[in-house]
Amino acid sequence: MITHKIxxxxxxxxxxxxxxxxxxxxxxxxxxxxxxxxxxxxxKLRVQEGDTVRTGDPLFYDKNRPDCVFVAPAxxxxxxxxxxxxxxxxxxxxxxxxNEQFASIPxxxxxxxxxxxxxxxxxxxxxxxxxxxxxxxxxxxAARPVAVFINGMDSAPLAADPAFALEGRGxxxxxxxxxxxxxTDGSVYLAVRPGGSPVFTGxxxxxxxxFDGPHPAGLxxxxxxxxxxxxxxxxxxxxxxxxVARIGSWxxxxxxxxxxxVAVAGEQAMARRxxxxxxxxxxxxxxxxxxxxEDRVICGTVLDGKAEPGDGFLGFYATTVTVIAEGxxxxxxxxxxxxxxxxxxxxxxxxxxxxxxxxxxxxRMNGGHRPPVNIGAYEAVTPLGILPSFLMRAIQANDLxxxxxLGLLEVTEEDVALCTVVDPCKNDVGAVIRKGLxxxxxxx
Amino acid sequence: xxxxxNIVDNTRKLYAEPGSKFHKVWPAFDALxxxxxxxxxxxxxxxxxxxxxxxxKRTMSMVIIAMVPCLLMxxxxxxxxxxxxxxxxxxxxxxxxxxxxxxxLQSLVFGAEYAPDLAAIGFADQVVFGLQQMLPILIVSYGVxxxxxxxxxxxxxxEVSEGxxxxxxxxxxxxxxxxxxxxxxxxxxxxxxxxxxxxxGTGTNIFNxxxxxxxxxxxxxxxxxxxDRVWVAGNGTRDLIDGYSxxxxxxxxxxxxxxxxxxxxxxxxLVESSVDALTQAGFTWWDLFTGLVPGSAGETSTLxxxxxxxxxxxxxxxxxxTMVGGIAGLFAMGFVMNLTAGSLDGLGGLPPHYHLVMGxxxxxxxxxxxxxxxxxxxxxxxxxYGILIGAVTVLVRAVNPAYPEGxxxxxxxxxxxxxxIDHFVVQSNxxxxxxxxx
Numbered sequence: 107m108i109t110h111k112i113x114x115x116x117x118x119x120x121x122x123x124x125x126x127x128x129x130x131x132x133x134x135x136x137x138x139x140x141x142x143x144x145x146x147x148x149x150k151l152r153v154q155e156g157d158t159v160r161t162g163d164p165l166f167y168d169k170n171r172p173d174c175v176f177v178a179p180a181x182x183x184x185x186x187x188x189x190x191x192x193x194x195x196x197x198x199x200x201x202x203x204x205n206e207q208f209a210s211i212p213x214x215x216x217x218x219x220x221x222x223x224x225x226x227x228x229x230x231x232x233x234x235x236x237x238x239x240x241x242x243x244x245x246x247x248a249a250r251p252v253a254v255f256i257n258g259m260d261s262a263p264l265a266a267d268p269a270f271a272l273e274g275r276g277x278x279x280x281x282x283x284x285x286x287x288x289x290t291d292g293s294v295y296l297a298v299r300p301g302g303s304p305v306f307t308g309x310x311x312x313x314x315x316x317f318d319g320p321h322p323a324g325l326x327x328x329x330x331x332x333x334x335x336x337x338x339x340x341x342x343x344x345x346x347x348x349x350v351a352r353i354g355s356w357x358x359x360x361x362x363x364x365x366x367x368v369a370v371a372g373e374q375a376m377a378r379r380x381x382x383x384x385x386x387x388x389x390x391x392x393x394x395x396x397x398x399x400e401d402r403v404i405c406g407t408v409l410d411g412k413a414e415p416g417d418g419f420l421g422f423y424a425t426t427v428t429v430i431a432e433g434x435x436x437x438x439x440x441x442x443x444x445x446x447x448x449x450x451x452x453x454x455x456x457x458x459x460x461x462x463x464x465x466x467x468x469x470r471m472n473g474g475h476r477p478p479v480n481i482g483a484y485e486a487v488t489p490l491g492i493l494p495s496f497l498m499r500a501i502q503a504n505d506l507x508x509x510x511x512l513g514l515l516e517v518t519e520e521d522v523a524l525c526t527v528v529d530p531c532k533n534d535v536g537a538v539i540r541k542g543l544x545x546x547x548x549x550x
Numbered sequence: 551x552x553x554x555x556n557i558v559d560n561t562r563k564l565y566a567e568p569g570s571k572f573h574k575v576w577p578a579f580d581a582l583x584x585x586x587x588x589x590x591x592x593x594x595x596x597x598x599x600x601x602x603x604x605x606x607k608r609t610m611s612m613v614i615i616a617m618v619p620c621l622l623m624x625x626x627x628x629x630x631x632x633x634x635x636x637x638x639x640x641x642x643x644x645x646x647x648x649x650x651x652x653x654x655l656q657s658l659v660f661g662a663e664y665a666p667d668l669a670a671i672g673f674a675d676q677v678v679f680g681l682q683q684m685l686p687i688l689i690v691s692y693g694v695x696x697x698x699x700x701x702x703x704x705x706x707x708x709e710v711s712e713g714x715x716x717x718x719x720x721x722x723x724x725x726x727x728x729x730x731x732x733x734x735x736x737x738x739x740x741x742x743x744x745x746x747x748x749x750x751g752t753g754t755n756i757f758n759x760x761x762x763x764x765x766x767x768x769x770x771x772x773x774x775x776x777x778d779r780v781w782v783a784g785n786g787t788r789d790l791i792d793g794y795s796x797x798x799x800x801x802x803x804x805x806x807x808x809x810x811x812x813x814x815x816x817x818x819x820l821v822e823s824s825v826d827a828l829t830q831a832g833f834t835w836w837d838l839f840t841g842l843v844p845g846s847a848g849e850t851s852t853l854x855x856x857x858x859x860x861x862x863x864x865x866x867x868x869x870x871x872t873m874v875g876g877i878a879g880l881f882a883m884g885f886v887m888n889l890t891a892g893s894l895d896g897l898g899g900l901p902p903h904y905h906l907v908m909g910x911x912x913x914x915x916x917x918x919x920x921x922x923x924x925x926x927x928x929x930x931x932x933x934x935y936g937i938l939i940g941a942v943t944v945l946v947r948a949v950n951p952a953y954p955e956g957x958x959x960x961x962x963x964x965x966x967x968x969x970x971i972d973h974f975v976v977q978s979n980x981x982x983x984x985x986x987x988x
Contacts, residue, residue, distance in 0.1 A: 474580075475709065478753055530604045
């Protein structure tokens with residue numbers, strides 16, 4: 107195992123880490139699958155309200171790639187097809203039947219061909235778990251990836267620890283890895299925390315790399331940059347270790363793996379722990395209560411998640427659900443000038459003696475939006491050798507060539523999330539990066 | 551606090567919503583509101599949900615705190631120079647202007663018949679005189695500049711940016727305490743409109759606004775910004791104590807002319823070197839370091855600038871690279887000038903550590919050169935920029951026959967080249983990526 111030390115970055119020390127214990131969430135009455143979880147797809151319905159579906163039956167598919175289907179995570183009756191303006195598909199809801207039945211999906215094994223494995227994953231609704239770099243969307247099944255990156259760590263604040271969530275899943279992981287090895291002619295890399303949990307170190311067929319240091323040491327963008335930087339035109343597939351285990355479990359049992367482990371975290375969450383829950387479950391089933399407008403329920407971490415209403419649904423990719431206070435009515439008198447020992451900050455100007463203690467956070471901007479004044483904050487939290495402010499400017503000037511030369515394809519919004527957090531001028535760096543990636547996809 | 555919050559919440563109704571009574575001027579209200587209470591905006595529903603507590607208000611207020619030592623020194627030194635010059639002149643036979651000419655603050659504090667004993671001037675005398683000069687300068691600088699900034703914000707319908715809070719203080723500290731206030735007002739208006747707002751306001755200006763204000767004054771009203779007579783403030787005609795000549799250390803050293811193997815300074819006996827010229831004129835290195843010498847109000851004290859520099863570096867609001875680079879460039883060019891000093895006037899022969907404490911260099915490299923907007927953004931660029939500022943400062947001082955203060959011109963020149971410096975750093979970043987990725 108090779109250990110890489112990441113020095114630039116910033117660990118957000120936030121109160122509300124999940125306890126290292128498992129619990130089972132009750133079976134939800136309703137589950138939902140939403141196209142908005144999958145950036146870039148054009149959803150086309152396969153079912154109508156009233157149809158009966160089994161776990162693993164397709165609900166809708168991507169018009170651009172019709173064999174890529176999105177499946178029901180539970181058996182039951184399609185209770186609602188929510189459409190938005192211009193008949194945009196918002197969600198397909200399924201009223202859950204206690205009698206679970208599974209769709210029959212063609213089986214593959216590690217000895218199957220690449221095409222068979224890809225087709226089976228697509229048909230099983232598991233292909234969306236495979237994402238690609240550059241651009242950071244659902245992987246192109248036709249691409250020949252130069253490597254597969256599996257992420258066995260998460261350095262985001264309060265994030266679920268894959269090593270803990272996957273305890274005892276060694277065989278599923280191995281089965282998943284065996285399938286993934288068929289997808290690439292290159293290596294399969296697995297990034298873990300230093301020390302390495304036995305669940306990972308025992309795996310065969312992967313190249314282990316340990317990453318030490320502050321966030322973003324645990325992001326796949328950092329791993330790719332460090333281990334196998336991409337040349338122009340190259341693609342890699344990227345998966346999280348949890349998802350590899352799900353693919354492995356499907357390969358071993360032939361059933362759609364509808365259950366997964368989600369860490370419930372954040373100071374406002376009632377019970378903070380790792381919870382086994384069904385995909386697409388309503389969040390109140392997971393959280394034990396319906397949070398009101400005074401709390402922000404985030405599917406994901408505070409850096410990359412999506413806010414959901416208290417009665418919303420678990421997102422497809424979320425391995426963590428974080429609940430923090432909105433704080434919309436809290437306003438501090440002279441908050442900009444007085445020393446603030448108990449606030450989240452990277453700067454000594456906020457509190458001159460930063461310690462290791464954890465702080466409470468809420469979802470406020472903590473300042474007005476200003477034109478960019480660069481006091482070196484972006485550079486201090488970006489280990490990728492890019493110049494974020496110049497990359498932003500190139501994108502804002504619609505200069506795609508310059509943006510590509512400046513390393514646009516090495517990043518997605520999660521890689522620059524810290525820049526957005528620490529910017530004193532409160533600019534949204536991630537939104538600009540996504541605009542640049544969209545421009546790239548349109549022009550290429 | 552509850553009481554204040556209620557007032558703010560009730561006032562919000564008058565301007566916050568489109569169509570409300572004062573909505574057209576909401577940026578002015580918003581500036582007051584967010585001065586009192588942190589803003590109430592929430593983060594977007596996707597993307598990072600939390601934000602650092604640091605904002606631009608805090609960034610700028612930290613710089614202002616770092617300037618407080620310089621401001622205090624400006625207040626004290628203005629009074630100190632005034633009474634020191636007066637004592638010398640009265641000793642030489644000039645009539646004592648007190649109690650005929652008493653300033654406004656002096657008469658408020660000490661009474662209209664104020665007649666200080668020039669042989670035993672107290673701390674209070676000096677501070678009151680200093681405040682009497684500096685308070686109007688600060689009020690005019692902030693008053694004129696902020697008014698125009700707020701007007702532009704209203705016009706653009708944008709939140710008022712905090713940049714001028716630093717510029718206003720900088721301008722007050724880089725002009726002589728004797729500056730006529732109408733000239734200062736013009737300079738502030740000039741710099742806010744023509745050096746800043748027409749380029750797009752805070753964050754998009756090319757030149758440091760405070761340096762532009764100083765440059766404007768220097769070229770438009772040279773008589774009040776240069777020479778030997780403006781650096782000590784007086785009462786009455788305000789700009790000077792009539793007939794007093796108090797040159798700065800820079801002009802003393804600049805005028806130390808080569809004569810055979812000796813330097814001679816105007817009106818002074820033959821000297822061995824420009825350091826001797828300084829010593830004979832009463833300037834030791836230590837005086838120059840502490841700042842009890844004539845000069846622009848806040849620039850004289852290297853010590854105060856050093857305290858400010860350490861504070862800003864510790865708080866992470868200014869680049870140490872620019873500062874260290876500047877000092878390195880100053881020393882390097884100082885040594886080069888020393889080697890060729892035989893053919894040059896006095897400042898070229900000066901040991902480099904004198905350049906560090908003379909004129910506006912220390913203040914400029916700490917507070918002007920580190921301006922994040924007008925300096926390069928890349929770390930490598932900051933090194934180059936700092937080194938060049940230091941080098942050009944000494945070059946101007948040593949070679950330019952007309953004007954011994956090189957700092958202002960060096961900063962403005964390098965402001966203009968900052969994007970070019972960044973360009974080369976960015977190109978090298980691109981090249982490095984190409985090499986790495988093949």
